[in-house]
Amino acid sequence: MSEAADVERVRAHMLTCLQAAVPLWLAELNSTPEFARVGVAESWAEHAGEQIAAQGDILMYGGGKKGETAAVFNALARGLAAMSTKPGGVLFLDLVWCATHSPGGAPAEQQVCKSCLEAEAA
Numbered sequence: 706m707s708e709a710a711d712v713e714r715v716r717a718h719m720l721t722c723l724q725a726a727v728p729l730w731l732a733e734l735n736s737t738p739e740f741a742r743v744g745v746a747e748s749w750a751e752h753a754g755e756q757i758a759a760q761g762d763i764l765m766y767g768g769g770k771k772g773e774t775a776a777v778f779n780a781l782a783r784g785l786a787a788m789s790t791k792p793g794g795v796l797f798l799d800l801v802w803c804a805t806h807s808p809g810g811a812p813a814e815q816q817v818c819k820s821c822l823e824a825e826a827a
């Protein structure tokens with residue numbers, strides 16, 4: 706199998722898993738006491754950035770230790786959940802992830818959540 710086919714296969718699997726995982730992490734975030742929610746979201750987003758920068762290759766090629774890939778994947782999913790709570794959501798893998806309008810991701814028509822923009826304009 707070619708490298709491009711490998712990349713596409715991993716991307717498709719990751720997308721499917723993220724579409725399930727991000728809403729679950731959003732539910733976890735929403736169950737956090739309101740006074741702590743922003744801090745938890747910020748720590749998730751920061752941790753995701755660190756993990757992807759340091760170990761993002763594990764998502765593509767697998768880890769050497771049991772659970773290593775899952776740990777990096779969950780850091781990514783938590784980070785996406787956290788960033789999706791920001792106005793306009795976040796664009797990742799050609800989907801816009803918005804906690805309010807598309808918690809499981811929606812095809813991106815633009816860089817930010819179209820429903821957020823419409824709500825802001827109204």
Ligand SMILES: [Zn+2]
Binds near residue numbers: 803805818819
């Ligand atoms: Zn939105």
